[in-house]
Amino acid sequence: MSDISTTDSLIRVWIVEDHATYRRTIERLCTPDRGLAPPCAFSNGEGMLTALKHVGTDEHPDVMLLDVGLPGRSGLDLIKDIHQHAPHCRIVILTVFEDETKICEAIRSGASGYLLKTAGAEAVAKAILEANDGGSPMSPSIVNRVVSLLAKLMKPMPQKVALSPREKELLTLMVEGLTAKEIAVRMSLSIHTAGTHTKNLFVKLEVHSRAAAVARALRDGLV
Amino acid sequence: MSDISTTDSLIRVWIVEDHATYRRTIERLCTPDRGLAPPCAFSNGEGMLTALKHVGTDEHPDVMLLDVGLPGRSGLDLIKDIHQHAPHCRIVILTVFEDETKICEAIRSGASGYLLKTAGAEAVAKAILEANDGGSPMSPSIVNRVVSLLAKLMKPMPQKVALSPREKELLTLMVEGLTAKEIAVRMSLSIHTAGTHTKNLFVKLEVHSRAAAVARALRDGLV
DNA sequence: CGTCACCTCCCCAAAATTGGGGAGGACAAA
């Protein structure tokens, strides 16, 4: 007997994935030698949800692999429902989307993991085990984003950076693509004053270049 | 007799505005001494539209002040209908919205003017006269946007600037706020190559600074 | 009245950017 079999039962995995071939790939990697029971696979969230409502609690999945970008309701919406019906089920998002918004929503909704579909079969299998053990499996690039996201939220981002009128004006012109000299002219300032404002602005925005300042301004709606 | 009375009749003004007090303000400024007839005021587009359909052509308004952000259909949708029933009616948008999208739609729909509600009573009165004379009254800030918008459309904007893969990559990192040196490291390039890419990028984007490049990228969704 | 934030102006020097130039190789289309 291998050490895996020391657990009473294999991990119950459910899969929600509309892409048939990819779904098959995932199904195939759920093997007893990995500690995984033959999975239940669904092509959409509705089917999975009705199944979840009708099976007994002892039949509930341990880990749910969830695709987002499904037809019908977004996979992200499903998370809450899953948690409602199967509170102990660990949810792992499996998707091609890498954007912060989706990741953020998923995490907020209560997903345990977030895998990119570029991940190999072994990575997925490992992720299932990790999730089942209470971990939070994530693709490397996702981890990066989560960390930076967290860092962003951690720092006392005072909602809106308190820019003085003149600084806001300067920032606006900077976003227009004007150089320091042009800005000085437009604002009827000496180059030096424009420079001073720029320095102060950089400190407030926590950046070290015009490009970064513009990026921050545009992205955080400071203009 | 004042020179205003040399015209046979006063300007017929219609107003569509849901905010009662503001509507009253506008109504009050339509005085004979300004060359304006007592106006018809409506709190919504539907009412105005039915009225427009039922009155004779000789009763049609000369100038229509239109609020957008009305309950029910958007004021912008109304423009087409108004033109259909009263082709000679000059339409002036009166709103708090300053965004390019709204302005663009309004102009495209056939609005003659676009006023911000921050405009004073006298400005509104002047705008009505200007519109009636075939002009296009606009708040200063609106004019700015329209001009820049026009300029943007004029230049042979080749839809999407054809950036090479490497250039797009560089641009992305530039938007992240990285310096040339950092970008070179991230892209595994020599500073010189990063510089070369930057130069080519600037030519394609028609800019002369990183800040402007970032602004262009972010605003035109190049990343 | 002192303090603090803001605006204005200036000096300075290290570092980065900007904008020319050239040059070789890969690779695909004409």
Next chain:
DNA sequence: TTTGTCCTCCCCAATTTTGGGGAGGTGACG
């Protein structure tokens, strides 16, 4: 094959940016 685009690397010099410093003035707030 020739042409063209793209990627890579380099040199150069003028200009700009960055980030310190100081300094005087205003006006608000306690």
